[in-house]
Amino acid sequence: MDVLTAARDQFWTTGFAGTSMDAIASATGLGKGSLYGAFGGKRELFHRVFDDHCSAAICSVSRQLGGDDEQAFERLAAYLLAHATACAEPSHRGCLLAKGTAELAGHDEVVAARSLEALEGIQRAIAADLEACQRNGDIDPAADAQQLAGLLLTVHRGLEALGKAGAEESTLRGIAETALAGLPRSSR
Amino acid sequence: MDVLTAARDQFWTTGFAGTSMDAIASATGLGKGSLYGAFGGKRELFHRVFDDHCSAAICSVSRQLGGDDEQAFERLAAYLLAHATACAEPSHRGCLLAKGTAELAGHDEVVAARSLEALEGIQRAIAADLEACQRNGDIDPAADAQQLAGLLLTVHRGLEALGKAGAEESTLRGIAETALAGLPRSSR
DNA sequence: GGTCATCTGGACGGTGCGGTCAAGAACGCC
């Protein structure tokens, strides 16, 4: 495991404030002096980890939702339902994007900006999928894909919050299905 | 300002880990020994504050959504739109329920349980409003009010998360309106 | 006013943390 992955895992588990540099040194196998030498400080290391994680999240959703028009709705449904299931896992540490934002966005502008950027990236991927659904006739072509993408992103983030509080898988999947059912279907 | 309110405000602003007992002592005007004598410890104080806040949140949503059937939909729309606006406020510290859950639910079972309980209470109030909408003919009576309430609660929580990342008011209000527009209307 | 019981505040002890730095290790060159 490389240094950044080990550090990310620590921050992911115990949060920024709850993770000591000693813990990161242990997890990475590096001395603290080397960590400071390489990254500058705890905050800078977190930014690096957070940035990489946001980039990976955008790539992941783009990969999951990208594809032909015919299966676009199936991919979208699978994405939301899988996310609902993941959020309900007891071992689920919650999303680093959500945790980092909740913990730090209020007083760390770098995290706030990166977080917003990541959410916008995820929304674009959802909107692209919705447009594919529209071209394929699964969603009403007159509907505003950007607005619907914003709603689905909000549901996605809300599922994260409810899962964090311990909601059950069936509850969360029901919510995802209700959201999908409420999308304007094409009248054909 | 009383002790619990002052303590809540500190925790609300700087989170659990980021709030020192010295800061709470200053804000409340009490000595630390008195705080420990009255509440037992930092964690116990936070539990008390969190519990009171969750109770108040449930009361608030019940008050906002409670009323006659005729205006039920208007009240629901006003509730979501006002929330969207509130989430976008730069001065908005985020919801203590969301912040506390994100920070602590993963390793504090009391907070996790109280958080889930609070969310369930909010969902009940939303469901009751939706049922009033159904009786009034604003929502399809064949729709599952509990499922729709779960979805709206998820949107509500998701708006919180997006607002925390700095999303704009018009974006969040657009999302709230899209969610309302997607509710199954009565065919009359 | 004096005495006793209770309460209060903040100094203090012990621990943890982020960051620094010098001793030692590792590496490259002659």
Place this chain on the structure above:
DNA sequence: GGCGTTCTTGACCGCACCGTCCAGATGACC
């Protein structure tokens, strides 16, 4: 092998924090 340069480590420092505790303050009673 010796020398010089660079890198690494983790002990250490200064500071922050939680919880404890006792000297002093307060209040009730006679």
